[in-house]
Amino acid sequence: MRILLAEDERSLSRAVVALLEKHNYSADVVYDGEEALDYLEAGNYDALILDIMMPKLDGLEVLRRLRAAGNPIPVLLLTARSEIEDKVTGLDTGANDYLTKPFSTEELMARIRAITRSQTGGQLTSRLSLGNITLDQTTYELSSPHGSFRLANKEYQMMELLLRNPRQLISSERFFERIWGYDSEVELNVVWVYISYLRKKLAALQADIQIKATRNAGYSLEERP
Template sequence: MRLLLAEDEKSLSRAVTVLLRKSNYEVDSVYDGEEALAYLSSGNYDGAILDIMMPKVDGIEVLRQLRGRGSRLPVLLLTAKAEVDDKVLGLDSGANDYLTKPFASQELLARIRAMTREQTAQTTSQLHVGNVTLDRATFELSTPSGSLRLSNKEFQMLELLMCNPRNLISTERFLEKIWGYDNEAEINVVWVYISYLRKKLAALHSNVQIKARRNVGYSLEEIS
């Protein structure tokens, strides 16, 4: 699950980013509302954490513009303000939840789980293509021959392929979706993870293959 964190206090942003990554979230961090809007326009996120008091564009306005686009992305607002009126304004603007700073790490994680729970529940926990099953809850890849647990990025890549069987997915799309909007990962990292997945699919005697079309992308295909 990928989250956008928009928090202009850089020390807090770094601490929250470390916490979320240790909890198996993918995180992109920005420091003002303009950046937040630009990142959110990519549609690559499963949730957003927005500080209200940000430079350029505040968190409430980011939220209003996001909802104005018709987005139902789960949003948690962070703020040092504790007044009831501020909470009401945030919730009336379309926030899913509200957390006042300072906050406990476990409460932040619980709030994120709660606001994304409905979205997660609406998504089937298992994907099936050919004789391959991918369990979204356990990261387990299985066939009638056995099972293996995937790493976080292996899981995200195969999930994207299995959600779009037979459709070509470009290297750039993998980089943007999995490594992040402005990540400096080399383009060949996608090929490396594709190689890992191919070996695991072969080890499990799957009847699907990850096929490459040169300079275009990758697709998941059943073997005829």
């Protein structure tokens, strides 16, 4: 899952990005409202953490423009303001949730999980499942009745994307953009390498699903015949 952080306080933004990556998210950071809108035009983010007090465009104006354009991306407002009026304004403008600085890392991660869950077809738990395979989004464990593996960062993100889009073709380019990012210096064939890692784990778990490759199109998560 890829998150955009719009926060002009550099030390805080570095800490939040490190926290997100520790919890197996990919993250990009921008430092003003105009830059946030530019990044969001690419449409490759699953959630936005948005500070209210930013240069060029404040967070509320960014949020207004997003919602006016019909962009439904989940938004967590992050701000030093704690007054009830500010919270109400943010939520009425279209935010999904609101977190006041200073905050605990555990609460931040829980709120991110909550706002992204609400966008996944009514999913009410922290688990994604298909066939006899389950991915726990809090422990990062891929499991079946035959065992479990705790997935590393990139493996987890790829499996999560597949499970969020079962039976749908996902191109190598989409995997690369969502997980490694536009500025990555690694080669595109890294996607195939991680697909092979996941296939081995699914085989070890005696999965009744498989990652199917479609030539020149991409990969899809399918039930076995």
